[in-house]
Amino acid sequence: MKREVPLIITFVAGAVMIVQFYTLPLSWLGDLFNDFFNIIVTCAYVLGAASLLIANGRKIQRQAPGWGYNAVLLLSLLATLFCGFCIFPQGGLPTDAGTPFDWIFQNVYTPMSAATYSLLAFYIASASYRAFRARSAEATILLVTAFMVMLFRIPLGELLWEQLPILHYLDIGDFIETWIIGGFNTAGQRAIMLGASVGLISVSLKILLGIERSYLGSAD
Amino acid sequence: MAVSGLDVFGLWIGAALSLCIFSFLYRDNPFYRLAEHIFVGVSAGYYMCTGYWQVLQPNLIARLQDGDWRYAIAAVLGGMLLMRLWPKYAWVGRWPLAFMVGIYAGYNIVYTMQAQVLAQVSDTIVSLWNNPDWTATLKNWIILVGVLTSLAYFYFSVEHKGVIGQAARVGVWVLMITFGATFGYTVMARVSLLVGRVMYFQDVWTHTARWLGIS
Amino acid sequence: MLDKLSSLDRRWIFLAITIAVIIPFVFPLGLPIKVSQQTKQFYECIEQLPQGSVVCMSFDYGPGTRVECHPMAQAALYHLFTRRCKVIALALWPEGALFAREALREAAKETGAAEGTDYVNLGYKAGGEVVLRGAGDDLRAFFPNDIDGRSWDSIPMLKGIKGWDTIDLICAWSMGKPGVLEYVRVVGGSYHRPIITGTTAVTAPEAMPLVNSGQIEGILQGMRGASEYEVMLKRPGAAARGMDALSMAHVAIAAFIIMANVIYWLNKRRDRRNSLVGGGA
Amino acid sequence: MDAFFCWDKLNNLIGVLFISGCIAWHTFQARRGARPFIRRLPALGALDDAIGRAVEMGKPVLYIPGVADIDDAQTLASVSVLERVAEDVASYDMPLLVPNCCSVVMSMTQEVVRSAYAKAGHPEAFQSDYVRYLCDEQFGFAAGASGIMMRERPAAIFYIGNFLGEALILAENGNASGAIQVAGTATVSQLPFFVASCDYTLIGEELYAASAYLSQDPMQLGSLKGQDAVKAVIMFIIVFGTVLYSLGFTWVKDLLTP
Numbered sequence: 001m002k003r004e005v006p007l008i009i010t011f012v013a014g015a016v017m018i019v020q021f022y023t024l025p026l027s028w029l030g031d032l033f034n035d036f037f038n039i040i041v042t043c044a045y046v047l048g049a050a051s052l053l054i055a056n057g058r059k060i061q062r063q064a065p066g067w068g069y070n071a072v073l074l075l076s077l078l079a080t081l082f083c084g085f086c087i088f089p090q091g092g093l094p095t096d097a098g099t100p101f102d103w104i105f106q107n108v109y110t111p112m113s114a115a116t117y118s119l120l121a122f123y124i125a126s127a128s129y130r131a132f133r134a135r136s137a138e139a140t141i142l143l144v145t146a147f148m149v150m151l152f153r154i155p156l157g158e159l160l161w162e163q164l165p166i167l168h169y170l171d172i173g174d175f176i177e178t179w180i181i182g183g184f185n186t187a188g189q190r191a192i193m194l195g196a197s198v199g200l201i202s203v204s205l206k207i208l209l210g211i212e213r214s215y216l217g218s219a220d
Numbered sequence: 221m222a223v224s225g226l227d228v229f230g231l232w233i234g235a236a237l238s239l240c241i242f243s244f245l246y247r248d249n250p251f252y253r254l255a256e257h258i259f260v261g262v263s264a265g266y267y268m269c270t271g272y273w274q275v276l277q278p279n280l281i282a283r284l285q286d287g288d289w290r291y292a293i294a295a296v297l298g299g300m301l302l303m304r305l306w307p308k309y310a311w312v313g314r315w316p317l318a319f320m321v322g323i324y325a326g327y328n329i330v331y332t333m334q335a336q337v338l339a340q341v342s343d344t345i346v347s348l349w350n351n352p353d354w355t356a357t358l359k360n361w362i363i364l365v366g367v368l369t370s371l372a373y374f375y376f377s378v379e380h381k382g383v384i385g386q387a388a389r390v391g392v393w394v395l396m397i398t399f400g401a402t403f404g405y406t407v408m409a410r411v412s413l414l415v416g417r418v419m420y421f422q423d424v425w426t427h428t429a430r431w432l433g434i435s
Numbered sequence: 436m437l438d439k440l441s442s443l444d445r446r447w448i449f450l451a452i453t454i455a456v457i458i459p460f461v462f463p464l465g466l467p468i469k470v471s472q473q474t475k476q477f478y479e480c481i482e483q484l485p486q487g488s489v490v491c492m493s494f495d496y497g498p499g500t501r502v503e504c505h506p507m508a509q510a511a512l513y514h515l516f517t518r519r520c521k522v523i524a525l526a527l528w529p530e531g532a533l534f535a536r537e538a539l540r541e542a543a544k545e546t547g548a549a550e551g552t553d554y555v556n557l558g559y560k561a562g563g564e565v566v567l568r569g570a571g572d573d574l575r576a577f578f579p580n581d582i583d584g585r586s587w588d589s590i591p592m593l594k595g596i597k598g599w600d601t602i603d604l605i606c607a608w609s610m611g612k613p614g615v616l617e618y619v620r621v622v623g624g625s626y627h628r629p630i631i632t633g634t635t636a637v638t639a640p641e642a643m644p645l646v647n648s649g650q651i652e653g654i655l656q657g658m659r660g661a662s663e664y665e666v667m668l669k670r671p672g673a674a675a676r677g678m679d680a681l682s683m684a685h686v687a688i689a690a691f692i693i694m695a696n697v698i699y700w701l702n703k704r705r706d707r708r709n710s711l712v713g714g715g716a
Numbered sequence: 717m718d719a720f721f722c723w724d725k726l727n728n729l730i731g732v733l734f735i736s737g738c739i740a741w742h743t744f745q746a747r748r749g750a751r752p753f754i755r756r757l758p759a760l761g762a763l764d765d766a767i768g769r770a771v772e773m774g775k776p777v778l779y780i781p782g783v784a785d786i787d788d789a790q791t792l793a794s795v796s797v798l799e800r801v802a803e804d805v806a807s808y809d810m811p812l813l814v815p816n817c818c819s820v821v822m823s824m825t826q827e828v829v830r831s832a833y834a835k836a837g838h839p840e841a842f843q844s845d846y847v848r849y850l851c852d853e854q855f856g857f858a859a860g861a862s863g864i865m866m867r868e869r870p871a872a873i874f875y876i877g878n879f880l881g882e883a884l885i886l887a888e889n890g891n892a893s894g895a896i897q898v899a900g901t902a903t904v905s906q907l908p909f910f911v912a913s914c915d916y917t918l919i920g921e922e923l924y925a926a927s928a929y930l931s932q933d934p935m936q937l938g939s940l941k942g943q944d945a946v947k948a949v950i951m952f953i954i955v956f957g958t959v960l961y962s963l964g965f966t967w968v969k970d971l972l973t974p
Contacts, residue, residue: 002314005318006315006317010318010319010321013319013323014323014325017323017325017326017327017330018330018732021330021331021722021728022330022721022722022729023720023721024719024720025719031568031569032290033323034323034565034569035294036293036294036323037320038275038279038561038562038565039275039279039280039294040294040297040301041275041320041785042271042272042275042276044301044818044820045267045268046268046302047301047302047304047305047819048264048267048268048818048819048822048849048851048852049268050302051822051849052260052264052849052851055845055848055849069253069254069257070257072254072257072258072261073257073258073260075261076262077261077262077265078265080262080264080266080269081265081268081269084265084270084273085269092584094269095270095273102533103226104262105533106230106234107233108234108237108258108262109259109262109266110501111234111235111238112237112238112241112255112258112259112262112855112856113259113263113499113853113856114238114413114502115237115241115417116499117413117498117855117881118416118499119242120410120413120885121410121411121413121456121684122245122449122452123888123889124406124407124688125448125688126448126888127887127909127912127913128407128691128912129443129448129692130695130891130913131913132692133695133699134696135699138393141393141397141400142397142911142912143400143696144400145396145397145399145401145403145404146399146407146908147400147689148404149401149403149404150403150408150688151686153405153659154408154659154681154682154685155467155468155469156464156466156682156686157682157685158469159467173469173471177471178359180397182359183359183366184366184394184397184398184401185397185398187362187364187365187367187398188366188370188397188399189398189641189643189904190340190344190367190644191366191367191371191373191391191394191395192398192919193336193340194337194340194341194367194947195371195374196902196920196924197336197337198337198921198943199789199902199923199924200902201328201329201332201732201735201736201739202735202939202940203325203792203793203924203927204324204325204326204328204332204789205329205736205740205939206739206743206936207325208322208326208329211935212792212796212927214796214799214927215317215795215824215828216314216827245446245449246446248866256860259851260850260851263851263852263856264852264856266529266853267851267852267853270529270559271529271561274529274532274558274559274560278580301820301823304826310823310827317786317820320787320820323787324787324788329732330728331564333735334620334728335624337731337950338727338728338972338973339624339648339650339973341954341972342969344958345957345961345968345969346958347958347961347962348958348962349962350962350964364954364958371947374922375947376754376755376929376941376943376944377941377944378944380755395919398640399911400908401640402640402904402905403908403912405637405656405657406636406637406908406909407685407688408636408658408659409635409637409657409658411456411681411684412635412657412658412677412681413499413503414456414684415456415502415681416677417502418457418460419460419676419677422460445892499855500881611880637905638905640904
């Protein structure tokens, strides 16, 4: 019962999605299921926040090492929830522009998200230094392509290229666009996409048929 | 543009938190940990609030208020998911999980077929001669050979020996060029992000200066 | 020395990159920006829209990639409003809706476009591809209100707008999934509407096969694409301002790659010589 | 009938039926005893080695199932790889840390890891904070996961699933923490970073193949054989269609155009 019902639900939901794709009168069912999906996903955010509350609450209670940080996490979570649910501006929602929630978004969330993302600029440099070595034929191909695409698609790189003897007759930007990006890159991307699509369809099929069921957990 | 004290305060908070994040580049430290925990808390809260106001409110609550009772099913399924919080009843949460997995398994089958398999195969069918110029011809050959050899690399039921082995080897080269190109492109993207942050710090300064009436 | 360099503490690299990015802001280089074919194509797509065309602009980016996508959106809105086109903004990413609001307000201030008659912001809807498909024949079903809660019927410019086939052009700012690929699949695939896009430099190679096959009619690639577009519009903005720093950092990374390989090669030569000596002894 | 069936999707239906038939046929063929040959993927051997090293060093194993929700087949494939990894790690009674970016995925991985410890006979060894939810925002997640790497110092890190921009943050910090790293993703834009920063990488379809290969379940292996058959037909159609198209016959391409 604990396993059979979910397997049946999976099969029915999947079958409905497939059938509605091909048949006009049933397409409303697909839309309805999609709505349901979105609603359940949003409920999952509650699950996420609740598990954060529980996990961090426990650490604070136990006074585990570094519990002060967990308290900070809980405080910032609760403060955001309070602003996002309780502080209504006149005739609007708590998430509108100019509200405390919006202030948190603009001045806490956005800068930190962007700062974390921009750490990538540093990591990409250290990864290039460490990993890009002409160890084998494959590594050399990767290295040379990356080097060319990186350097000669920026104004300074183009300027450098134009100083080169003979080679400067070749339009390097056009060469990269046409042959590397348009030719080899397109081929490689397509092959990965095709292979992955076949794998994806296969996994989906196995899930619908109940062959692949690890997502349910292996025991009760 | 008028700058208020609150704006400037916000900018400085943002700049300080950004610096805390950047401090991780030196090594893990209390400032980073502080910022990290604030970040995790704020973003979990942010997702929950926007999710509620932009999805649950209009798509569930408003519809139930309008009397569309079909949506009660979604509410029940969502509620069942929350049962995961009580280990004893966690199995109840499998039902909505199974429903979601089912929807996307079915969806993946038909849409992947449409957008990836059919579209990509049909795009790969190109003219190998009779093109207006030689560049198009050569490019088409590269694409055809590249796709076939790279696909050979993804062959699992044959050892990579003989013809398949050689094709797979060429395929790996094509894949390496693909990865190299992607890497090169990404460098630009990532550096742009850093440039964006530097501009942000610049803005913080100009706004502060304007507020103080210096500039 | 060689060993030390080949296992260089990565913090030195971090420091070098920081310096390379900051210097051009203090001493601008003013490098010329060459406009690429793709950017010209993108520009033409908007340039050829008749007056009063309705463009659906999708803001599918988060704070992280704002620096790449936001200048594009600002420039394109300016371009569209000066050509008297109407814009319906929506977002498949939650933060996108707020960026849309910011960009629309700025562009409105710059060009005098009015909310409700020249543009509307429908806000964010979760679900990605599902939303696009569901909204197919009736956008209103998925977006009954605009972001500030005004009902669809009370907004003058939405009169006559039904599904995707009543939209003249799709313009998606895209940094991943959901993004322009979803638009190509649904709106391009089933409704055959023209699509143009501005992507982060990362997503660009993934989108290029679709540009080659004509499913996407114009593309701005990353900050570089944005700066080229700004140059074409003769309206230099944030993207053009950052191009020098971008160049410098690239050169720094390139220098590190060359250095790493020279060291690797020297090390290999030394090892080979040592092993030869060892063999003789 | 016209009002019922979308005729323009007929090519899609035929394709789906063909692929399903191919995979199903090979799967059930395998169940009847024809155990198919599947080439060994080098990255999978690395999974075992990495777990072995963690056991030797007495340090935890870190498994990151990507940042996508369960609407992504990569996540599901990852969960099924996790099942094997968890069984392995649990049998040595070692900690397996699984930080999650999505709460639904967390509820799934929690179930899988808890079951694995129970199955290995160490139900008490499973602690609820092994599997945790960090946050939905990808960079908040990256910040949190990097913190875990620096503090817990895992000996082996697996990145299996759909990754976005945070891939390099994770892989570089994992590298700095000194762990052996094995990655697997079908997300093309992140593959170069994993290839550059990790010891082994499962590329594209290999990710989906991994779960089947690890299970050594004949039906799963049969489905891999079916996938190969599908790819062979795709290659044939491409070659056949290209030759015809170059000769001026466009019908193959037209039939495929969605």
